[in-house]
Amino acid sequence: MTTPTLTVKTPSDREIEMTRVFDAPRSLVFDAHTQPELVRRWLLGPDGWSMVICDIDLQVGGSYRYVWRRAADGTQMGMGGVYREVVPPERVVATERFDQAWYPGQALNTVVLVENGGKTTLTATSLYESREARDAALKSGMEKGVAVSYDRLAKILVTRA
Amino acid sequence: MQPRSYERARPARLDATFAALADPTRRAILARLASGDASVTELAEPFAMSQPAISKHLKVLERAGLISRGREAQRRPRRLEAGPLAEATEWLAGYRRNWENSYRRLDAVLDELKASRPQDPRKSKRGPTARRRR
Numbered sequence: 071m072t073t074p075t076l077t078v079k080t081p082s083d084r085e086i087e088m089t090r091v092f093d094a095p096r097s098l099v100f101d102a103h104t105q106p107e108l109v110r111r112w113l114l115g116p117d118g119w120s121m122v123i124c125d126i127d128l129q130v131g132g133s134y135r136y137v138w139r140r141a142a143d144g145t146q147m148g149m150g151g152v153y154r155e156v157v158p159p160e161r162v163v164a165t166e167r168f169d170q171a172w173y174p175g176q177a178l179n180t181v182v183l184v185e186n187g188g189k190t191t192l193t194a195t196s197l198y199e200s201r202e203a204r205d206a207a208l209k210s211g212m213e214k215g216v217a218v219s220y221d222r223l224a225k226i227l228v229t230r231a
Numbered sequence: 232m233q234p235r236s237y238e239r240a241r242p243a244r245l246d247a248t249f250a251a252l253a254d255p256t257r258r259a260i261l262a263r264l265a266s267g268d269a270s271v272t273e274l275a276e277p278f279a280m281s282q283p284a285i286s287k288h289l290k291v292l293e294r295a296g297l298i299s300r301g302r303e304a305q306r307r308p309r310r311l312e313a314g315p316l317a318e319a320t321e322w323l324a325g326y327r328r329n330w331e332n333s334y335r336r337l338d339a340v341l342d343e344l345k346a347s348r349p350q351d352p353r354k355s356k357r358g359p360t361a362r363r364r365r
Contacts, residue, residue, distance in 0.1 A: 076334055078327040083253040086326070090334055094341035098348070102340050112336035205249055208326050 083201040086208060088194045096183040096190040100159035103181060104128050109136075118142055128156055134164065151176065159183060166196070173206035175199035248315045251295035256280070257288050261297060264311040268301060274309065 077089040092099050102108045110121035113136070123137035135150035151165035160183050167176040178197045183190050198204040251257055260274055275285040289309060292298045296315045301308040 076327055076331045078323050078330070080249060080253065080323070083250055088327075088330060092334075092338065092341055094345055098341050098344045099337075102337055102344070108340055108344075112333055112340050114333060114336065201246065201250060205246055208249075208323065 080204070080208075081195075084198050084204050086196045086198075086204060088192075090192050092190045092192060093188075094190060095188060096185040097159040099183050099190045099192060100162075103162065104158075114138065119147075122146070123148070127153075129153060130156055132156075151179075154178070155180075173198065173203040175203055177203070177207070245315075247295040248297065251291050251297055254288065254291075257292055260285075260288060260292065260309075261311060261316070264298060264309060268308040268310045270306040270308050 074091045074093075079087045079089075081087050102112065104126060106124040106126050109126070110124040114121060119138045119140050121136060122139045123135055125133075125135045127133055130153055133150060133152045135148065137146055137148040139146050148169040149166060151167055153162065153164045155161060155163035162179075162181045164179050165176050166179050176199065180193075180195045180197070182193045182195075184193075185191075196204075196207065198207060252261075256278060259278070263269060263274060263277070271282055271286060271289065274289070275282050278285065289298065292309075293300070297312055298309045299312050301310055
């Protein structure tokens with residue numbers, strides 16, 4: 071199967087909206103977003119980072135905490151938040167705040183899963199407190215996205231061959 | 232998943248670009264200009280809007296550097312300026328690449344789950360063929 075397209079849009083000046091189709095039923099996509107042993111396998115930064123803490127208390131008012139660590143120098147990066155809505159297997163809304171405030175304030179993330187013919191369309195929207203925060207979040211991708219993507223793509227192609 | 236530190240100074244023009252692009256009318260104006268220069272009157276035509284309202288949108292686009300004004304005295308045709316738009320697009324592209332990396336890994340995790348778990352109790356009752364991977 072060809073890699074599905076990830077669409078990124080800015081529906082308003084405080085939001086980022088991503089849409090992507092996964093070739094799996096939404097119950098699996100939901101689990102992969104909410105079960106720690108699955109989350110830590112894919113929600114990673116650039117190569118060399120691993121997820122050392124992935125705590126998830128999946129209920130309204132429950133919190134989650136993610137910490138990543140770079141093996142090379144021990145640098146750690148953490149973030150977490152509180153679940154506002156949990157509707158398996160279709161919707162999760164949670165706050166997001168990073169330990170190092172690389173964007174001001176917190177964001178509200180909404181993940182919506184729609185299943186059709188065994189495939190799942192994921193729509194992930196991040197609502198920031200200000201346009202400045204949203205732009206800072208967008209900018210973060212540019213700094214490291216280019217360097218790591220080709221390496222990783224090559225590796226995945228090899229393992230899937 | 233984000234860089235440990237980022238440059239706090241943000242390019243003001245990029246902010247202006249994103250603000251300008253946030254409005255559907257302004258995006259439609261840019262789309263129209265992509266097919267050629269147009270006067271304010273021409274730009275106002277497809278919209279149920281007064282010329283002053285359109286002019287206001289044009290001012291925002293102009294401040295963001297997304298359009299410029301032609302010299303022609305009567306029409307003052309507006310022209311699309313590609314630079315800032317490309318810069319904003321590159322930002323989105325970087326963010327997209329970043330998440331695409333993670334989502335490619337998620338694809339692999341999901342493939343594995345599909346192979347190892349019955350997806351649906353109804354299907355699993357029908358026997359192993361119902362949940363066999365293609």
